[in-house]
Amino acid sequence: MNDTSSHRLGLILTGMAALSWSSAGVFTRLISADLMTMLFWRGLFSGTAIFLVFLFLERGKACREFLRMGWPGLFVALLSATGMVTGIGSIRYGSVADAMVIYATVPFVTAGVAFLLIGERTSRSTIIASLVALAGVVIMLLGSDWGGSMLGKGLAVLMTLSMAGFSVIMRGHRDLPMLPAMALSAWLCSAFCFSWASPAEISATDLILCAAFGTVQNAAGLVFYTFGTKRIPAAEATLLAALEVPFTPFWVWLFLNETPATMTLIGGGVVLVALFTHIFGEFRRGGKATEAEFAPTP
Numbered sequence: 001m002n003d004t005s006s007h008r009l010g011l012i013l014t015g016m017a018a019l020s021w022s023s024a025g026v027f028t029r030l031i032s033a034d035l036m037t038m039l040f041w042r043g044l045f046s047g048t049a050i051f052l053v054f055l056f057l058e059r060g061k062a063c064r065e066f067l068r069m070g071w072p073g074l075f076v077a078l079l080s081a082t083g084m085v086t087g088i089g090s091i092r093y094g095s096v097a098d099a100m101v102i103y104a105t106v107p108f109v110t111a112g113v114a115f116l117l118i119g120e121r122t123s124r125s126t127i128i129a130s131l132v133a134l135a136g137v138v139i140m141l142l143g144s145d146w147g148g149s150m151l152g153k154g155l156a157v158l159m160t161l162s163m164a165g166f167s168v169i170m171r172g173h174r175d176l177p178m179l180p181a182m183a184l185s186a187w188l189c190s191a192f193c194f195s196w197a198s199p200a201e202i203s204a205t206d207l208i209l210c211a212a213f214g215t216v217q218n219a220a221g222l223v224f225y226t227f228g229t230k231r232i233p234a235a236e237a238t239l240l241a242a243l244e245v246p247f248t249p250f251w252v253w254l255f256l257n258e259t260p261a262t263m264t265l266i267g268g269g270v271v272l273v274a275l276f277t278h279i280f281g282e283f284r285r286g287g288k289a290t291e292a293e294f295a296p297t298p
Contacts, residue, residue: 010231011240011279013224018243020221025252027213033206036196039088041207043190045214046222050183053223058177065177072173073181076166080185080222083162085192086155094152097144102156103163104137104242110164111235118172122235125278130235132274133242140245140267163241167234174230182222186214239278246271 001009031038058065090099107130111122170178202210229237246268249260260268 006231008283010228010237011282013228014232014237014240015228015243015279017221017224017228018241019247020217020224021241022244022247023217023251024213025248026255027209027217029252029256029258031206031209031213033202033210034198035088035092036193037198037202038206038210038213039084040190040193040197040199041202041210042214042218043084043186043188043193045211046218047183047186047190049215049219050179050186050222053219054177054179054183057179066180069176069178069180072169072176073178073184076169076178076181077184077188079162079166079169080182081188081192083159083166084185084189086159086162090152090156090159092152093155094148095145097141097146098148098153099156099159100137100141100245101134102153103160104134104245106160106163106241107133107235107239109160110167110238113164114168114171114234117168120168120171120233120235122233125281126233126236126239129274129278130239130242133239133245133271136267136270136272136274137242137245138267139270140264142263142267143261163238164234167229167238170226170229171234171237178226179223182226186218186222240275242271243275 028038033041054066055062087099087103090102107122107126111127114120114122225237225241228240232240249258249264249268252258253260
């Protein structure tokens, strides 16, 4: 596969990851179990599903490939798990508005981390699209409660740094298998939630929904994102992950008939325009939007 095709496939895979993650709103509305029990089962099902995909892809080489991920894979697992846990905490101990706006800065944080650690430069179109998407997120949250606790804001910052960190590591070590790291991160999140969970008290319906939550939303998203970040710059990958923001209320409206606020629709439209303009622009540029443009500085 040439650079142009690989970059386009990376855009598609990362976009599919964001769409998978955006189904979280539907599952959290449908599952009646308490938060920690839900997250415990989601992590268990998610990690298992990702590891089964890894075993299927690698077959006889699975043991060797698992060991080959080395310290980069362990750091990715820890950072990804940290992002999951702090993401939960940032909303629980702060305001949703604060958490989402802080998280919307992740493409800029990723661009800086990628340049410092692996010398990867970020294209001008990615920076512009990130700025417009950030503005769209702010519009979506106009009228929301702001001024959450410093703990909530701090956790949102940790969530942002965690995603930036593991995205850059996966990008910098794209020759290493990272699916086991993603599986481990889901299991670590499940282990963290276990102390506050009541896994034996969940209903059969909620257990089935948690299985779907873990596989459709979390596992599929992490698998797509893992393969997508191998093909596109880290900052661009985290930018496309912002598709999750406007699509989350869209799925809730479509499947649960929960009408979003007017500003949510306007802001979500701004985010979608920014991201799809960037995606179509990259496709149209063809060979110019290749790995060469984003190559590490000498």
